Amino acid sequence: MKVAVIKYNAGNVQSVVYALERLGAEAVLTDDLELIANADKVIFPGQGEASTAMRYLREKKLDKLIPQLHQPFFGVCLGQQLLCEYSEENNTTCLGVFPVKVKRFVPESSEEFKVPHVGWNNLYDLETPLLQGLNNDSYVYYVHSFYCEVSDFTIAKTHYIHDFAGLMHWKNFYAMQAHPEKSGKVGERILENFLKI
Template sequence: MKTVIIKYNAGNIRSVLYALDRIGVEGVVTDNPEEIRAADRVIFPGVGEASTAMNYLKERKLDLLIKDLKQPTLGICLGMQLMCKHSEENDTPCLGIFDVEVKKFQSPVDNLLKIPQIGWNNITGLYSAIFEHVRENSYMYFVHSYYAALSADTVATTNYVINYSSALQKDNFYAVQFHPEKSADAGQQILENFLKIQ
């Protein structure tokens, strides 16, 4: 089975590679359209800024390619946000796979919750094949200032300032706001589940 990690102008690809290696899977990092289309599984990770990342994708026509993928595809963190229709981060039109707005956390008046959210938080309402054998209220590692609003495609929810989508799924597209590659055993289980999806 060939697992491709999409190479684009965003960080965090190395940690995904290491996580795959821990479960005995060799990931291939590429922005080559033919290689991506031929993959059995595609992972679209990222840490960075939305408009810069989208510009990189558009320049290489990877925006059109990603939307047209038929194999199981997993967006992680910025990858998830770019799979939505629009981000408030620099007013960025995104891929539109999910009909979801990405918004910036508004710091509450009491300022007890810092923006960005950095650290461990739990996921609830788990409803997807990627959560098989993952316990309700499992803790995952998050780093983000923007969030995907709740929608019909929400398959996991997290509360930080408000309730938001910590995971989305539509057809062959899966996406998580947290970093499964940094989320210990539960995160590893999610990656293993994704790789097993038919």
């Protein structure tokens, strides 16, 4: 199985490649349109800033390719946010796969909540085969200041200040705000489930 990991000038991408290799997948980090289009599966990870990342995607014509892909596709962290239609981070128009807005966390109390949301938090209301074998209250690792709104595409929620979309799904597109490669056995199981889809 060939897995294309999209290279788009975002951080934390190589650690996803290593996690996939530990699971026995043949992973290649690339921004080559043909390699991505012909891969068995595609993963779109990363940490970074939305407008800068979208600029790179447009320069490489990845903004046209990604929404047209038909193989199983998994956006992670910034990758989840960029699959949405719009991000409040620098007023950024994103890829529009999910008709969902990305908003900035605004703490109601500076003493109770810090932004960014960093650390372990649980998933609940789990749905779809991507989360097979996991229980409600499975913990995953987050690092983010922006979040995807809960919508009809939400397949798991997390609560920080309020509910947000921990994971989303539409057709062949899956997306996760937390970092599976940093989330221990739970993250490993999610990646394994994705590789089996």
